[in-house]
Amino acid sequence: MKRLRAVLAVCTALCTGLVLSACSTEEKAEGRAEPLRSAGAAEGSLQLLTLPGYAEEGFEDRGVDWVTPFEESTGCQVTVRTAGTAQEIHDRMAGGFYDGALVPSEAFGRLVDGGRLAPVNTRLLDSYKSLDVRLRRLVEREDTSYGMPATWGADLLLFETGKAQPASWGAVFDPRESKPYHKRIVWRDSPHTIASAALYLKHRKRSLKIRDPYELSAEQLEAVTELLQEQRPNVLRVTEDPTQAVEAFSVGDAVVGMGGTYELDVLARGGRPIAVASPKEGVTGWYTAWAISSRARNPNCMYRWMNWVSTPEVQKQTAEWRGVAPADGRACGLLRAGFCAAHHVGDRAYIDRLVFARTPDADCEKEPECAGWSDWTRAWSSLG
Template sequence: MPISTTRRSVWQAGLAQACAVGLGTWAAASARAQQNLHRTSDPAKTLRVLAWPGYADPDVVKAFEAREGARVELSIVGSDEVLRQRLSLVDPVTGGPLFDVLAANTVEIQRLRELNMLAPLALSGLPHAAAQLPRFLRREAIPGITDGGRVYAMPYTYAEMGLIFDRRQISTPPVSVEALWDPALQGRVLAFDGSTHSFSLAAMAQGLSPFQIDATHWGRVTQRLVALRRNVRGFYSLPEESAEMFRRHRVALMFANYGRQQLKLLQDQGMDVGYVVPREGALAWLDCWAITRQARNPELATRWVNHLLSLDSGRLLTRRQGLANTLEEPAGVPASGRLVWLEPVEDEPRRGRLWQRIIAGERPERLVA
């Protein structure tokens, strides 16, 4: 079945998100319009934040602004690819990124650290971090966030990418990721519009390494994604977009890139949905806050991270978004299946190029991996 939705541009996706949940916008001018206009215009007192949907709700931002006498310019991303694009833009004054502080998963944190784009954190300015769960206090054991005894990112939230299903259409919970390819569900499946995770998902479905696709398996994995494209109703980028598509198109099954955040969105809208971790396992991410090396006010950025690590902020994140925080154990854990923590992949540009051709509907015989 042909894809029913076209890919949104970065700006359109960001604007749609801002309209839906009031979380800001891509453009700094629109972000300022949503903030208190009486704030100081001093660049050193303006914090430029790059985050994912739901990570910094307006009341959380306003509380920080009121305490610090500062202004927050919030930009939202919907994929790792968009995050990289935004961070590639250069501030003409500092020569660094256009953002002071950002939220990203550990794979992206490692990449940014290796590019010398992140500053080591001043742990003395992060007292809330001391209350994190023991597994997050063992920071050296978390791949990508430390180097040479210095900490470059602070864990914030985590989730597994499970499967969400409509109980009215699927009475027995799916046990395998192969359900996404089930011919009986053709036109009633949603998938995530992201090259890296999509290739990892298709590799896992075939019992292959999700992060290091062997040279002999590229064609096999690519064809599997072509088959997925034919089975899905459409591809989404943002959580709210997925919930709207799920409801409007009477979707039966969705690959939940945002995990329990999407589950909560649908449940809050009255949908009778279930959530499973398939037997092959689920890709899982850990998002962290980090400060860019050329942040205009590192102390203000540090106070922002500490603000988001507070118990109050963590509980708001869990209650509103359904995402786990790093201070309390989640109320529920997957009953089955294993978590496959994200790792760097073998060739991201290659995945990106092939993915664009796949979702554009290019004929399979022309897709040479």
């Protein structure tokens, strides 16, 4: 139960936290910080902002603690502040004085564009080149890195074997294709769900000319919203956290729905015949990355922290505690058999197909302009 509470808190942050935000994605850029040129003496303290489960100090479980060994080996005394949502990470990094943060993909681009994150000198990170190359590219802007990937995952299409065998996201989003599963469908409660539905319409209704599910025009967003509004009465449950999806599948109420590797693992361990479909439209994904604040007062301790959490040993602990894929495949040699295969760690083709989450931005190359995040949150709220 202790591990479950930590997992739930982060899943809520990644999947539902941004529902609370209806603000514009526009940012007012601050002065750009320069990357640290060389490693210096540790300042003695470190102020971290993180989602739950990424900087464990043994409070939930005495055996789960990678902060204390870091403090003992570096002399950097860590103060951990926890944020409940991706939006809170963004807002507190924009207004507070932290040395660094664990930033979810939904907030990463906005913090970079707003000048809140400092460029990273990757030559000072011992394990940087061992991190997945696709994830490294996601935290770069014009060949400059603004973070160090930590974990990642995919938004999965789950189904109960013997009762369903979906090959498309239409099984959860299209009222016609999903007819055999009506009132047995699970959605996630997040505007992020719009992207998965947009991925479906990109292939199902090509006249919309959707190129990127996170870069929708007002017309495209309206089309996706109309599809979701039509399908909403056929949905059994819109889940706010993973336990609700686990419960719906475990008692047999749900047959198809959205989920992640955590839900799949819990259901499999419970003996439920739940499997993952391979929708022809593809799947969306997410990542987290450690980043340095542009106002960091203790940058040397922050670089030491990033070196610490990117070691295979700490990557292994994080992956186990959080139930997510590590960014460094070397952790697979320390994880239990089958863990990395289940999470597709090192599966180049799988990772390269993922459409990783980011905050929809009204400032894009489309004509007319794209719908921004505030438009997405209003659209999601309209579903009731």
